[in-house]
Amino acid sequence: MQFDVVTLFPELVESVVHSGVTGRAVERGIISLKSWNPRDYATDVHRTVDDRPYGGGPGMVMKADCLLQAIRAARQTNPGKVVYLSPQGVPLNQALAGKLASEDGLILLCGRYEGIDERIIALEVDMECSIGDYVLSGGELGAMVLIDAVARLLPGVLGHNESAAQDSFFDGLLDCPHYTRPEELEGLSVPAVLKSGNHADIARWRKKQALGRTWQRRPELLRARQLTDSERVLLDEYVNEFDRSTELH
Numbered sequence: 001m002q003f004d005v006v007t008l009f010p011e012l013v014e015s016v017v018h019s020g021v022t023g024r025a026v027e028r029g030i031i032s033l034k035s036w037n038p039r040d041y042a043t044d045v046h047r048t049v050d051d052r053p054y055g056g057g058p059g060m061v062m063k064a065d066c067l068l069q070a071i072r073a074a075r076q077t078n079p080g081k082v083v084y085l086s087p088q089g090v091p092l093n094q095a096l097a098g099k100l101a102s103e104d105g106l107i108l109l110c111g112r113y114e115g116i117d118e119r120i121i122a123l124e125v126d127m128e129c130s131i132g133d134y135v136l137s138g139g140e141l142g143a144m145v146l147i148d149a150v151a152r153l154l155p156g157v158l159g160h161n162e163s164a165a166q167d168s169f170f171d172g173l174l175d176c177p178h179y180t181r182p183e184e185l186e187g188l189s190v191p192a193v194l195k196s197g198n199h200a201d202i203a204r205w206r207k208k209q210a211l212g213r214t215w216q217r218r219p220e221l222l223r224a225r226q227l228t229d230s231e232r233v234l235l236d237e238y239v240n241e242f243d244r245s246t247e248l249h
C-alpha cells in the first residue's frame with residue numbers, strides 16, 4: 001500500500017515508519033511512504049506557503065497554489081483517495097481503518113495554521129478525517145495515526161503471534177485485560193482461569209471481560225453492536241457479579 005503525505009514537516013511524518021510494526025512493513029515492502037512538501041512548490045523568494053485569511057481574524061491559512069501542485073504531483077504516482085486530516089472530518093475508528101486498508105493507496109493531506117483554503121477541499125479532497133475532537137497544531141499526527149492503524153490491518157504486517165483480530169474494537173468491543181510473568185506482583189495475582197490451560201474457559205473469560213469493560217467504560221459501543229445470545233449471557237453474568245461486588249463495598 002502506497003502512502004503519499006503532503007506536509008510541511010516530512011521528517012515528522014516519516015518517523016512513523018522508522019520503528020516497530022510500521023517500520024518492518026516498509027522493510028517487507030508491504031507499505032511505502034513518500035512525502036511531498038508544498039514549500040518545494042512555492043515560487044516567491046521567501047517560499048511562502050501561508051497567507052492572511054479573507055475576512056480578517058487571527059491566524060493564517062495555507063495557500064492553495066503550492067498545495068494544489070503538491071497534491072497533483074502525488075497523484076501522478078498514487079491513484080488513491082485524497083484524505084484531508086481535520087477536526088471537521090469523519091471520526092477515524094477501526095471500521096474506517098478497515099475500509100481504508102482496502103484501498104491501493106492513500107494521499108494524506110496535512111494542514112497547518114488555521115487550515116487550508118476551502119477550495120482545495122472542493123477541488124482535490126475525497127474525504128476529511130478526524131482523529132479526535134481536539135485541535136492539533138497540524139494534521140501530521142493524524143496522518144501518522146491513520147498510517148499506523150491502517151498498516152497493521154494489511155496482510156503480512158503483523159507477525160503470527162500478533163493478530164489484529166485480538167485488537168480492541170476488532171469486533172466492536174474493548175480489549176480484555178492482559179497478564180504476563182511474574183505470577184504475583186506486589187500482592188496482585190493472575191486470574192486462575194488464565195493459568196488453567198483450558199482454552200475454552202480462557203476464551204470465555206476474555207470475552208466476558210471485553211463485554212463487561214465495554215459495558216462499564218463505553219456503553220455506546222454496546223448499543224451500536226448486536227449481542228449474540230451467548231454474549232448476552234456472559235454480559236449478564238458480569239453485570240450481576242459487578243453489582244454483587246459493589247453491594248459488598
Ligand code: 4FV
Nearest residue numbers: 085086112130131135136138142
Ligand atoms: C486534526 C484532528 C487537527 C486543525 C488546524 C491542524 C489541526 C490545523 N486533524 N484530526 N483533530 N488538525 O486538529 O485530524 O491546521
